[in-house]
Amino acid sequence: MKSGQMAIDFLKARGLVLVTAESCTAGQILAILGKVEGCGECLELGYVVYSEDAKKNVLHVRDETIRTYTLTSEHVAREMALGALQKSKANIVIATTGLTGSEPMDGVEPGTICFAWGLKHNQEWRLYSETKKFKGTRSEVQVDAANYALESLPKIYHRLNSDA
Template identity: 30%
Template sequence: MGDAAQVLDAARARGWRIATAESCTGGLIAGALTEVPGSSDVVECGYVTYSNAAKTRMLGVTAAALDAHGAVSEEVAREMAHGAWGRAGVDLAVSVTGIAGPGGSEFKPEGMVCFGLATPTGVITETMQFGALGRAQVRQTTVERALTLLLQACDS
């Protein structure tokens, strides 16, 4: 909760609002933020878009991106973050899409998570390889990284 509280304080200091767009974490990032009392002045909403259809319907992720790169890709993370940012009308939106496990493939192994961060100046993406830590730990590590990205954006 400490990292979430720091994110909220930093966003509050700038007068910023936040949205989340989550796949593999299933709402855990929004949950971490809203666990902190008083978070309602910063957190606008969270989109849990587990299926590809939901990513398209709720966030505007294109079929072209999904077909060309797959749901677990920086391209889809970019479109998820941008969609949440625009649709929610917020200052910051973070997105995550990944393989929490068990399973995966040679090219998209368990523990691979793609992040997107939409700000007023654009969208950045990154891919992290957390490894086969087990489903719960991949999801928790993903939440921690997403909070770090939000905090860095607020402090920049």
């Protein structure tokens, strides 16, 4: 709950409204935030797009991007973030895609999570993405990745909001 309270306080203080686009975290980001009283002031919508088809059909992730970079890639996370922003009135987004299972897939090790954060700045969308490796069970990786996404929000916001 600590990361959720911190994120809600941060969003409220800046008048930000969040949309999420989650795959491997399976709604954990929104679940953490939803436990915080008053979260409705700064949450608009959460997408859980677990399958490849959902990513393509709901958030308009391009088939070419998936074929070229695989589902566990920053490229896919960035397209998920943009797709969520384009379908939302929110002004900030967090997106996750990755591998929480116990077996490698497409050359990607378990626990590999790709994140994308986006912010509307001076009538343009700015994106930042990164990949991080987590250890633990499937559910531990999901919760740890969700907390990381929320705890990173202030740092990423300041990076995206700078005019530099």
